[in-house]
Amino acid sequence: MKKTNRVLALAMAAALAGTMTACSSAAEETAAETEAATEAAETEAETEAEESSEAAEAAGDDVLLMATTTSTDDTGLLDYLQPLFLEDTGIDLQWTAVGTGDAIQKGKDGEVDIVLVHSRKQEDAFVEEGYGVERFQVMYNDFIIIGPKDGAVAKSDDVGAVFQQIRDEELGFVSRGDNSGTHNKEIGIWEALGIEDYESNPNYVSAGAGMGDTINMADEMGAYCLSDRGTWLSRKADYPDMDIVCEGSDDLLNQYGVIAVNPEKYPDVNNAAANTFIEWICSPEVQDLIAEYGVEEYGEPLFFPNADQGEAAAEETAAAEEAAADGEAAETEAAEEAAETEAAAE
Amino acid sequence: MKIFNLRKQMGDFCLQIDRMELAPGVVHGLVGSNGCGKSTLSKLIMGILTPDGGRIDYEGLTPRDLTMTSQKPYLLHDTVYQNLIYPLKVRGIRPDEAEADAWLARCGLEGKKNQYARSLSSGEQQKLSFIRALIFHPSFIIVDETMSNLDPDSTELFEEMILEQQRIRPVTWLIISHQLIHIRRLCGCVHFMEKGRQIAQGTPEEILLYPQHPAIRSFLASTEVFYRDPEAPGAGKAAAGREEEPERPAGNGRDGER
Amino acid sequence: MEGFHQIFSEFFGTVGVVDSIRVTLIMSFFSTLIASALGIFLGLLLEKRQFPGKRAVIRVNRTLMGAPPVVIGLLAYMLLRKKGPLGDLRWVFTIQGMVFAQVLIITPIICGMVYSYAVRTAPAIRAFARTMGADARQTGWLLLREMKQELYFAVVSGYGRSISEVGAVFLVGGNIKNNTRTMTTAISTLKGAGDYYEGVFLGVILMIMAFTVQTLADHFRKEGGDENL
Numbered sequence: 104m105k106k107t108n109r110v111l112a113l114a115m116a117a118a119l120a121g122t123m124t125a126c127s128s129a130a131e132e133t134a135a136e137t138e139a140a141t142e143a144a145e146t147e148a149e150t151e152a153e154e155s156s157e158a159a160e161a162a163g164d165d166v167l168l169m170a171t172t173t174s175t176d177d178t179g180l181l182d183y184l185q186p187l188f189l190e191d192t193g194i195d196l197q198w199t200a201v202g203t204g205d206a207i208q209k210g211k212d213g214e215v216d217i218v219l220v221h222s223r224k225q226e227d228a229f230v231e232e233g234y235g236v237e238r239f240q241v242m243y244n245d246f247i248i249i250g251p252k253d254g255a256v257a258k259s260d261d262v263g264a265v266f267q268q269i270r271d272e273e274l275g276f277v278s279r280g281d282n283s284g285t286h287n288k289e290i291g292i293w294e295a296l297g298i299e300d301y302e303s304n305p306n307y308v309s310a311g312a313g314m315g316d317t318i319n320m321a322d323e324m325g326a327y328c329l330s331d332r333g334t335w336l337s338r339k340a341d342y343p344d345m346d347i348v349c350e351g352s353d354d355l356l357n358q359y360g361v362i363a364v365n366p367e368k369y370p371d372v373n374n375a376a377a378n379t380f381i382e383w384i385c386s387p388e389v390q391d392l393i394a395e396y397g398v399e400e401y402g403e404p405l406f407f408p409n410a411d412q413g414e415a416a417a418e419e420t421a422a423a424e425e426a427a428a429d430g431e432a433a434e435t436e437a438a439e440e441a442a443e444t445e446a447a448a449e
Numbered sequence: 450m451k452i453f454n455l456r457k458q459m460g461d462f463c464l465q466i467d468r469m470e471l472a473p474g475v476v477h478g479l480v481g482s483n484g485c486g487k488s489t490l491s492k493l494i495m496g497i498l499t500p501d502g503g504r505i506d507y508e509g510l511t512p513r514d515l516t517m518t519s520q521k522p523y524l525l526h527d528t529v530y531q532n533l534i535y536p537l538k539v540r541g542i543r544p545d546e547a548e549a550d551a552w553l554a555r556c557g558l559e560g561k562k563n564q565y566a567r568s569l570s571s572g573e574q575q576k577l578s579f580i581r582a583l584i585f586h587p588s589f590i591i592v593d594e595t596m597s598n599l600d601p602d603s604t605e606l607f608e609e610m611i612l613e614q615q616r617i618r619p620v621t622w623l624i625i626s627h628q629l630i631h632i633r634r635l636c637g638c639v640h641f642m643e644k645g646r647q648i649a650q651g652t653p654e655e656i657l658l659y660p661q662h663p664a665i666r667s668f669l670a671s672t673e674v675f676y677r678d679p680e681a682p683g684a685g686k687a688a689a690g691r692e693e694e695p696e697r698p699a700g701n702g703r704d705g706e707r
Numbered sequence: 708m709e710g711f712h713q714i715f716s717e718f719f720g721t722v723g724v725v726d727s728i729r730v731t732l733i734m735s736f737f738s739t740l741i742a743s744a745l746g747i748f749l750g751l752l753l754e755k756r757q758f759p760g761k762r763a764v765i766r767v768n769r770t771l772m773g774a775p776p777v778v779i780g781l782l783a784y785m786l787l788r789k790k791g792p793l794g795d796l797r798w799v800f801t802i803q804g805m806v807f808a809q810v811l812i813i814t815p816i817i818c819g820m821v822y823s824y825a826v827r828t829a830p831a832i833r834a835f836a837r838t839m840g841a842d843a844r845q846t847g848w849l850l851l852r853e854m855k856q857e858l859y860f861a862v863v864s865g866y867g868r869s870i871s872e873v874g875a876v877f878l879v880g881g882n883i884k885n886n887t888r889t890m891t892t893a894i895s896t897l898k899g900a901g902d903y904y905e906g907v908f909l910g911v912i913l914m915i916m917a918f919t920v921q922t923l924a925d926h927f928r929k930e931g932g933d934e935n936l
Contacts, residue, residue: 212789369789492834495834
């Protein structure tokens with residue numbers, strides 16, 4: 104399996120408290136077909152449950168609960184950051200990975216302390232309605248269009264042209280169809296092209312599934328789909344018949360934002376930990392770590408940190424071009440960094 | 450035990466007992482054709498069914514003093530022995546194993562003490578159910594068709610045990626049976642039911658030898674091979690012949706009545 | 708033990724499989740325990756009591772036996788979230804919350820099974836208890852003892868539902884790694900990430916667990932029977 108993941112898993116296992124380890128071992132015995140009485144394990148587990156819940160109570164403020172999108176989870180970014188965050192701050196980051204809409208709703212319900220998502224409109228509404236404190240931009244990755252290697256679509260950087268061709272030639276297209284950030288991005292592209300009847304394409308499929316499943320479905324059907332680069336990079340080894348057919352357009356940027364849930368609405372949210380996390384993830388050191396993530400394994404980074412440009416971009420909304428330029432600059436910067444790391448690795 | 454105006458509606462069928470007396474210490478027989486309400490009455494007495502109206506005066510008997518055995522007895526998913534001592538367990542009595550063994554030996558079940566009760570033959574199951582009803586010395590026992598469909602030896606054993614109990618201590622019995630031979634041999638008092646009502650009550654001779662009610666006469670004509678309705682032409686002799694039989698059951702009944 | 712831990716972690720990567728097994732065991736144990744107690748009690752009560760609308764209650768029960776878990780899960784989530792009527796419990800994203808949702812799913816199954824067994828057997832047992840002079844408590848105990856075979860099947864069915872259920876557990880528990888991720892939600896996470904073989908392997912472990920529990924239960928049941936026979 105993935106080397107990085109393996110190391111991380113071991114590090115995490117080591118970090119687990121003694122009780123947890125003991126309990127895990129008990130569970131393992133059962134799993135490993137040991138004929139040890141399952142009931143005994145269950146009783147043990149029962150005791151452990153009490154203990155660990157007590158432990159959780161004792162730890163109390165040190166747990167930060169996040170609602171996030173599937174991409175941050177599927178790419179393993181959070182698994183990469185979680186132990187580092189614990190080490191630096193003593194706060195245990197826990198997350199539930201759902202669609203962007205669901206993640207923001209969980210924030211609105213006050214069920215989580217913080218949200219990390221990528222859907223600008225929904226994020227802004229979340230803050231405007233008073234549920235979120237303030238939006239900080241963290242990083243971006245970009246979307247790509249992938250499809251069969253020798254398909255009808257020629258490789259280009261013109262998103263509009265590719266989408267137009269898919270519509271005109273009624274090519275197979277698998278949509279996430281789950282109101283996720285990726286899905287919203289796709290709809291945005293159709294709207295920008297003025298194509299409203301994109302669903303009347305007989306080969307257009309709305310999957311209602313996560314990114315990994317959608318890519319798989321597209322591969323099975325020989326269809327095209329819109330994917331975030333991170334998920335594609337982590338999966339592409341499994342799909343030799345597929346390749347990127349469109350990338351590099353500014354229209355395909357995918358900006359992640361992090362927002363603390365407003366403690367004025369929900370006094371019991373762990374706002375202190377949320378603020379610590381925002382400060383932490385926006386710090387230059389962690390931003391560098393994000394830029395390094397995935398380089399070793401895939402040869403290029405999965406996410407491009409841009410927290411340092413965040414405020415400038417937010418304040419000078421008028422200067423859209425400048426912001427775009429900044430984005431490009433960040434990309435180049437990140438690419439350079441990646442190249443450096445790669446060189447260093449070699 | 451006295452029953453007043455007892456009423457129970459079961460679908461189309463209606464049981465209505467205006468007055469019935471079950472004198473203590475007597476072996477009572479409950480007779481009637483199928484569907485006349487014998488089982489319904491016994492369930493009402495046991496408290497398994499609740500009456501729609503009327504009342505039963507138990508004259509000091511509590512539910513723990515009553516019991517019933519039936520043709521298809523309920524046996525616990527357990528051993529023969531555990532089945533036998535269950536009523537003792539209910540009463541918090543420590544079972545005397547020797548006594549239990551004696552009861553089992555009486556029925557020829559001694560070798561099957563630790564066998565699964567439901568694996569017994571139906572005759573053995575009935576025997577087990579019968580001694581289970583006797584082991585805790587209840588004061589009132591209903592025997593619902595238990596003696597039907599048994600081989601003659603077993604029937605004799607049951608009769609023997611009933612009479613034996615009567616010699617040891619007074620028990621009120623209510624024996625439901627199709628076979629009038631048992632009723633004649635055992636009972637001191639017979640109750641005849643027809644369509645949910647008691648239509649006659651008296652000694653076995655009164656009811657079964659000199660039946661007054663036409664319903665009883667037609668019942669006897671349909672069930673008793675040797676009975677001839679005296680009012681039917683040329684039937685007198687057969688009925689007269691019965692008169693000469695020894696009157697043991699009546700004597701037993703009188704004992705009970707003191 | 709560390710060896711196992713390492714092998715598991717290497718094979719499954721960062722999904723947190725070992726903890727998901729622990730969570731599955733805790734959750735299925737408690738949800739089966741609570742749902743069995745409730746389901747058996749309600750099933751027997753439903754058989755015993757006559758009341759207006761009983762047929763409707765039975766029909767609703769039968770419908771709930773086949774209700775899609777994800778609907779019940781959503782309902783449980785709505786009840787448990789902060790704005791919901793049970794929000795003060797703070798059970799969203801906890802094992803308690805998952806147990807709550809599972810109890811809602813499993814109780815009607817056990818209740819319905821117990822009811823249909825009881826309709827067939829309980830009247831005879833109750834009549835028998837009456838003829839033996841048993842009081843209410845003894846009668847209740849006798850019902851449980853005499854129906855233990857049937858009750859056992861109902862409980863095992865409930866347990867099977869509990870470990871295999873994924874929708875409700877995902878909705879209420881949130882699939883949080885090392886915390887509320889169960890084996891089934893771990894499988895769906897593995898699947899979502901495209902790690903199909905790992906998912907199938909974890910599924911096999913789940914089935915081995917179910918088989919082991921079944922075998923052990925059978926074993927204890929037989930032993931219990933031997934004592935009596």
